[in-house]
Amino acid sequence: ARNDIFSRIAEARDNLLSKAQAAFEKIYRVLEFPDFVLNTAKETVRAFSSTLSGLKGSVTGAFAEFYHSAKQIAEDVDGLIPDGKKLAPAILKNISQISAISEDPHEIINAYRVLMNFGGKDFGGKDIPNQPISNQLDPPVIPVRVAALGGTATRMREQQNLDAIVSLVKQAAVAWVAPIAAKASYSSLQDAIAARDEILFVIDQQMEISGIDDDTYQALHDVRKALSEALPPPTADLPSIVPYHNIQTRPSLVLAYDLYEKLNREADIIFRNQIEHPGFVPGGITLEVIREF
Structure with missing residues (x-):
């Protein structure tokens, strides 16, 4: 039965990654817009690269490969940014590599926790409780006279692209961390519940995003359900x-x-x-x- 739970959560992970990528590729657009739209997307990806580069790992070979990829996405940003179908796989590859940077599942969970809070308050509306802001990006600067008029289609596109990148990072992070957290060992019942609730908080946050498509919403729900069944481990007698x-x-x-x-x-x-x-x-x-x- 326990293996069935792990299988369901892994299946839910893969489905969420697929749906999140598809949703991103539909939303993200920079071509035929002014340069500042392109530049904001570039800065967001560079912030993502910087966040990844600050993570720690203990498996030498895997971490070296991960670190190289983290730096590479910033170096390749000019070629990636114009095309969402190139950018999304590059982001998802970086996030997937985190799962192999340590033999300690809690070290990996801590790394994904950073990405679950990527962007801080300006992009999710909330931060994970009791966690430091991992990378407080500056929101696009909209001149007062434009903001007073409700913004323009171009400025809205700038914000939509930025939000799409941040959401892709967060959704991929919860997709990967959920099965790892489910399989990890915990010293107490409260520790297991806290690990679960931290991930559920971000999932709920993403499910509440305005304009989320039905497929991504359902995929997030499926990860949420599978993780809730797995943690706390139903067969483990954890102390309090x-x-x-x-x-x-x-x-x-x-x-x-x-x-x-x-x-x-x-x-x-x-x-x-x-x-x-x-x-x-x-x-x-x-x-x-x-x-x-």
Whole structure:
């Protein structure tokens, strides 16, 4: 049954990637428009390239290939920008390569989280809760006198192209991250729920975009449904996170042993509570700990 869930989510991923690309190619247009429309699209793709170049990976060969491709899309921007049927596959190729840059699924998830927030508030209306803005692009500058008249068809096209690129990036990111998140292991029930909800937030955001076509909407819905079935893992008995009032100052190793009579939870205590000095976990504070006691 678990394998069936993984198969459905992988199928939903592939369908979303296909539908998102088709929708992008229908919307995106730069030819026969003034140069500033072309230039805004170029700057958006360069921002995408810059965002990719800032990601980290640990699989040397795969990361080197990914990094080269991330740089290459900026170098090839003049040839890609005029044609959406060239630009979309190049963007999607870059995003797909992230899935191989690390053997740690959570490192890959963190990389996709950056792209799920690509563009920041100006392009999605919202940011992922509690996440830094990954790449705050500047929206097209529309002169006041033009904006006062409601804009022009050319300025609308400029914005539509920019929005289309950002949506393609976000939709591809959630398509790829969903099956990876579904297969990842989690320390607690809350961690699994948080990972799921972060992805669902972006999916919902994309489903609410004005003018989204029916095929892309349904494809997003299918990924949402499959991920909701997969996380939290229905067959896994994950422990819960509970508050623990730490009465006295003590080293994290001592705290871990006092709580669990073993030391393998020390790293989780440090990470989960952002303890700066593991040798001195302050007394009189409430910590979040995994319940095993």
